[in-house]
Amino acid sequence: MATHSVISREDLICPRCTDIYCFPVLLHCGHNVCKVCLQQFWEWKGCQECPVCQAVSVPKRPPINLALKIAADQYHMEKMSQDRCRFHEEKLSVYCQNDEEPICLVCQMSKQHKIHECCPLDEAAKQKKVQNRKLDHIMLLTKKATVTLQRQADENNRTIREEFQKLHTFLFEEEDSRLQVLAQEVEVKVKVMSLKLEFIEKQMKTLASVIRDAERRLKGDDLSFLVVRTNTRNFSSSKFLIVAFKCLVFTLHYPAHGSLNNPPVPITLDPNTAQANLELSEELSCVRYSSQRMLPDNPERCTGGVCVLGAGGFVSGKHSWTVDVSRGKDWYIGVVRESIQRKGAMSLKPSDGVWIIGGIIGGVLWAQTSPRTRLECKQKPERVTVELDYDKGKVAFINAVDSKTIFVFKDKFTERIFPYFSTGIHDEGSGSFPLTICSQTVTVAISDK
Structure with missing residues (x-):
């Protein structure tokens, strides 16, 4: 077995008959030939030369290559065992479609395979070869489809990244634009409010002076108060003087005619x-x-x-x-x-x-x-x-x-x-x-x- 493990099938083929060696003999030049093939070749040739290299051998009977003969015999035995049924020792000549294995004629007639679909080995071999070619074609198409899908996936990945990069750029620009508009609006409103606050402070100072003068006049006689009221009539028509009079009336509890229990509140639009x-x-x-x-x-x-x-x-x-x-x-x-x-x-x-x-x-x-x-x-x-x-x-x-x-x-x-x-x-x-x-x-x- 050790010898056969290092000898391939090509080494077991006779160069003359192109079949597995049968009693291989070793010539002086180193080539091996079947004994029967060598004798027939010498008789036909009329001289003892090598069928491979035409080198003339010594006039002696060439010895049998024992190692090569053992390897050839083992190959024949293995081949015979592969071609024979392990149950009936008959030649495997039928293929069972149900069990997908080669069987002999006795197996085909047995109870195990009697109802199975069977066909000759060569026919099954042709079918398997056709199926293998189809599978190879499908595998090839699958590989091509996989490559195409991968290429499309790479293109879509690149496209998505580019589109989202554009979207990110647009969002950043839009954010900056809106923040600038907001900053401008805040700046304008702050300026307007500052101007209004300055105006209100001036009015408050004027009203404070009017209130102090009114308080002073209220402590005097009625005629003096009415004279002052007539002189300040134009100013008292403003909203700020109205507020001042409200504060004055309710803080000083000055007796007045009319219903002032529910005073009107100025309403402005927002x-x-x-x-x-x-x-x-x-x-x-x-x-x-x-x-x-x-x-x-x-x-x-x-x-x-x-x-x-x-x-x-x-x-x-x-x-x-x-x-x-x-x-x-x-x-x-x-x-x-x-x-x-x-x-x-x-x-x-x-x-x-x-x-x-x-x-x-x-x-x-x-x-x-x-x-x-x-x-x-x-x-x-x-x-x-x-x-x-x-x-x-x-x-x-x-x-x-x-x-x-x-x-x-x-x-x-x-x-x-x-x-x-x-x-x-x-x-x-x-x-x-x-x-x-x-x-x-x-x-x-x-x-x-």
């Missing part, structure tokens, strides 16, 4: 809450529908409805303001809570924190209850006063011309309440329909007592 189609007056007391403008979409801005809120808001007490709606069309006024839905569709129901009236069309006024309430009015109201009693949860709408109550909402307020103003939507070229907050006046009367 431009940071205005929808893009609304235009506010410079003093922030009038709003009208206009062409759409580019405004920053800050969190407090209302984009779900054509509306604007009042500045500041209220968390307690009684407050009132009057709105001139004489030139308005399809308007709504009232109050809303701070947490209303400002983006997207805005709900106009008390359950969602909205207490408003308006929408006057054809002489019919509506209160936005759930469902909404129809309010009959013989004449279109020109000015409507909104009275808010936060602590009692009450919002009343009063016709300022005849002091008749139009409608009253009753609810419970748990957060900051803001005044609400909506001009409605108007077609271009149909004219302007503004809503104006009426100015408040304070009258100080001197008691005869």
Whole structure:
């Protein structure tokens, strides 16, 4: 076995008959030839020469190559064992398709293979070769497909990276641009606020002087006070003097005629809450529908409805303001809570924190209850006063011309309440329909007592 392990099949083939050696003899030149083949060749040739290299051998009988003979015999035995059935020692001539193995004729007739599909070995070999060629073709196609997929994956990977790199660059540029716009807006607003603060400080100094002079005059006789009041009438018509008189009356408890238990509170519009189609007056007391403008979409801005809120808001007490709606069309006024839905569709129901009236069309006024309430009015109201009693949860709408109550909402307020103003939507070229907050006046009367 050790000898056969180092000798290949090619070494066991006779150069004369091209078959496995049968009694190989070793010539003087070193070549091996079957003994029968060598004798036939010498008889035909007429001399003792090597069939391979034509070298003339010595006139002796060549010896048998024993190692080569043993290897050839072992090869014959192994080949015979491979070609024979291990159960019946018969030649393997049939192929079982079910068990996929070669069998002999006796095996084919046996109980184990009797019902199996069988065919001759050469036919099975042809089928297997065809299948192997198909498998090789499939493997080749699979390899090509794998290479193609890998190439496509590399291209897609590169494309994705390039696209996202462009997107990252765009986002960084957009971020820088928006930060610059924000910085510019902050700078402008800070400058405006600084100017306003300077103006307010000047007015406060002037008011402080007026208050000191008024206090001094109040301690004197009535005639002197009235003379001073007449001389300062023009200045006392300003908002700041109104505030000064309010403070003066309530801090000094000066006796005065008239109802001052529920003093009016100045209401201004908050431009940071205005929808893009609304235009506010410079003093922030009038709003009208206009062409759409580019405004920053800050969190407090209302984009779900054509509306604007009042500045500041209220968390307690009684407050009132009057709105001139004489030139308005399809308007709504009232109050809303701070947490209303400002983006997207805005709900106009008390359950969602909205207490408003308006929408006057054809002489019919509506209160936005759930469902909404129809309010009959013989004449279109020109000015409507909104009275808010936060602590009692009450919002009343009063016709300022005849002091008749139009409608009253009753609810419970748990957060900051803001005044609400909506001009409605108007077609271009149909004219302007503004809503104006009426100015408040304070009258100080001197008691005869």
